[in-house]
Amino acid sequence: MPARMCHARAIALVMGSASLALALTVPAQAAPNGGGAHHRGIERAVLPQGDGWASAEGSTTGGAAATPDHVYTVTDRAELIAAFEDAGDAPKIIRIDGTVHGNADAAGDPIGCEAYQTDGYTLDKYLAAYDPDTWGRTEVPSGPMEDARLASAKRQKDAVNVYVPSNTTIVGVGNDATVIGASIQIQNVSNVIVRNITFEDTYDCFPQWDPTDGDTGHWNSEYDNLVVHGSDHVWVDHNTFSDGDRHDADQPRYFDELYQQHDGLFDIVKGADLVTASYNVLKDHDKTMLIGNSDKAGDTDRGHLRVTLHHNLFKDLNERAPRVRFGQVDSYNNHFVATRGSVYGYSYGIGAESHLVAEHNAFSLSGEFDQAKILKKWSESSLTAGDNYVNGRRTDLVAVHNAGVPSEQLTTGAGWTPTLRTRVDHPLLVPLVVGVSAGAGRIPGA
Numbered sequence: 001m002p003a004r005m006c007h008a009r010a011i012a013l014v015m016g017s018a019s020l021a022l023a024l025t026v027p028a029q030a031a032p033n034g035g036g037a038h039h040r041g042i043e044r045a046v047l048p049q050g051d052g053w054a055s056a057e058g059s060t061t062g063g064a065a066a067t068p069d070h071v072y073t074v075t076d077r078a079e080l081i082a083a084f085e086d087a088g089d090a091p092k093i094i095r096i097d098g099t100v101h102g103n104a105d106a107a108g109d110p111i112g113c114e115a116y117q118t119d120g121y122t123l124d125k126y127l128a129a130y131d132p133d134t135w136g137r138t139e140v141p142s143g144p145m146e147d148a149r150l151a152s153a154k155r156q157k158d159a160v161n162v163y164v165p166s167n168t169t170i171v172g173v174g175n176d177a178t179v180i181g182a183s184i185q186i187q188n189v190s191n192v193i194v195r196n197i198t199f200e201d202t203y204d205c206f207p208q209w210d211p212t213d214g215d216t217g218h219w220n221s222e223y224d225n226l227v228v229h230g231s232d233h234v235w236v237d238h239n240t241f242s243d244g245d246r247h248d249a250d251q252p253r254y255f256d257e258l259y260q261q262h263d264g265l266f267d268i269v270k271g272a273d274l275v276t277a278s279y280n281v282l283k284d285h286d287k288t289m290l291i292g293n294s295d296k297a298g299d300t301d302r303g304h305l306r307v308t309l310h311h312n313l314f315k316d317l318n319e320r321a322p323r324v325r326f327g328q329v330d331s332y333n334n335h336f337v338a339t340r341g342s343v344y345g346y347s348y349g350i351g352a353e354s355h356l357v358a359e360h361n362a363f364s365l366s367g368e369f370d371q372a373k374i375l376k377k378w379s380e381s382s383l384t385a386g387d388n389y390v391n392g393r394r395t396d397l398v399a400v401h402n403a404g405v406p407s408e409q410l411t412t413g414a415g416w417t418p419t420l421r422t423r424v425d426h427p428l429l430v431p432l433v434v435g436v437s438a439g440a441g442r443i444p445g446a
Contacts, residue, residue: 042196042443043071043093043171047235051422052276052308052330060233060276062169062193065091073097073173076108077182080162089166089189096197097173102160102182103205110181113205116155121148121206130209132255137211146208153206153222160202160223161185164192172196175441179225180244187229195237198440199225200244203261209254218257224264230300232273240281240440241265248286249343262286264320268307268327269293271300275307281439283315286343292325295352295379301326302353308420309334311430313438316342323349323378324356330418332360333425335434336374340366346376348383355414356383358397362430363390371395372404384414389427 047060054060063070070092072083083094101110129135129145141149162182164170166189172178178198186192204221211217225241228234243262251259265282267290268275282288292301305327314321315337322329331348338344344365348358363374371390374397375383385397398410425433436442 043095043169045169045193045195047193047276048422050420051235052278052310052420053274053306053328054233054235054276054308055420056274056306058233060191060193060235060274061091061167062191062235063091063093063167064169065167066093066169067091071095074100076100077102077104077159077162078106078108084163084165084168087165087168091167092165092169094168094170095173096170096177096179098176099178099180100182101180102162102202103156104159104181113156116159116205117152118155119144119148119151121145121152126209127254130211132211132217135211137217140210140212141208149206149208153204156205157222163187164189166190166192169193169195170197172198172440177440183223184226185229186227186231186234189231191233192231193235193237194226194239195235196239196440196443198240198242199265200242201246201262203243203246204263205261207259207261211255216257217255219254219260221261221263223262224267226266228268228272228275230270230272232275234272234275236266236275236277236280238279238438238440238443240283242282242284247284260286264288264290267291267293268305268322270297271304273304273306277307277309277312279311279434279438279442281313281315282317282321283313284317286318288314288317288320289322290320290325291322291327291329292351292354295325298326298353305329308418310421311425311434311438313337313434314347315339316344317347318343319345319376320349321347323351323376324354325351325379326353326355328355328414328416329357330420331356331358332418332421333427333430333433334361335431335438336361336363336365338365338369340368342366344369345373347374348385349376349378350381350383350410352379352381354379354381354383355416356381356385357414357416357418358383358385359387360424360427360430361388362427362434363388363395364431365391370404372401375401375410377401377405377408377410382411382413382415384412387427389430392428394427
């Protein structure tokens with residue numbers, strides 16, 4: 001049964017009483033961490049019944065049933081991988097204590113890109129080999145230096161990608177658990193929970209130059225902080241995702257194009273299904289979240305990619321928050337922020353056969369940004385977008401988009417109605433509720 005909309009709560013915000021607003025929006029039976037789950041302890045918490053798509057067709061319990069010998073505390077990448085290998089698919093709880101580096105040596109200490117270079121690769125040699133003035137702009141790089149780049153990239157990939165088995169809870173200890181430079185791969189498994197972790201700076205040491213990409217060419221990189229690939233029943237809750245201290249905007253330009261070292265923050269792809277992402281912070285990034293990674297993936301994605309996004313903060317992001325293909329995506333009670341001086345392209349990307357419901361969200365956009373670009377049409381698909389507020393005013397996102405971008409008309413009607421919602425806050429209260437509750441370090445009892 002859909003949760004009731006608490007319009008009366010907005011009165012508290014208008015009155016300017018944050019404490020009263022919080023009391024009204026956080027009843028004891030539906031606390032921000034997902035409905036009283038903390039009473040079981042954060043490590044053994046399970047997704048509450050009815051909390052988004054991950055609660056459908058069974059339940060998402062992660063490693064809640066782990067025996068004592070399958071509860072691990074890890075402090076580096078080697079210990080993390082060893083814990084996965086030791087437990088296999090048995091229920092397990094992985095406690096991350098401190099900072100885990102993906103780019104690390106055997107002792108767990110961080111290493112630089114030079115450690116992966118092989119077969120004579122250096123960036124200077126690569127730039128010299130594929131300078132458009134000599135290589136041209138009609139063919140992608142090939143030959144010895146591209147082969148050396150690929151060999152070097154494989155060495156980094158073997159270190160950076162960390163694969164999560166089924167029936168796993170990964171949880172941060174305390175308020176400062178951090179994973180830097182690793183790509184957590186939830187690939188072709190089931191029943192995984194990820195909570196209370198800060199994910200930063202999953203960077204590619206060896207981006208590829210592609211002079212044929214667009215009119216001027218682009219640098220293309222690999223790795224997302226977190227990937228749900230072909231998996232089902234996944235709950236991602238109270239985490240923080242960003243580029244850390246390595247911002248793409250601060251990187252140099254080669255061949256007049258930004259040397260971009262990051263791909264996505266958190267992608268859901270390749271037939272993944274039944275995912276709930278709640279109370280996360282995604283910030284300071286370019287290409288944020290793909291739900292479905294290709295218009296040609298209908299055979300694997302059609303009928304899958306059922307995802308719920310609620311009470312997340314999307315702050316200072318250029319695009320893909322998210323970009324949707326094929327999936328039935330319920331995005332409600334999220335707060336989208338674009339501050340002055342940031343780069344903002346769009347929030348919701350409407351892609352091939354997408355069935356997006358975007359309701360009861362709040363947008364706080366600097367005046368320099370065009371509200372018509374909150375939505376971006378990539379393919380002929382319809383969406384439901386009701387009761388959204390932009391800068392404090394209720395706004396018909398589709399009507400504003402169609403008026404402002406007349407060449408890309410969108411139609412309404414996603415073709416389905418979400419029912420798996422445990423609570424729905426009035427959009428005027430969403431900035432407050434998300435602001436005090438979202439992100440790592442915000443779960444009571446952590």
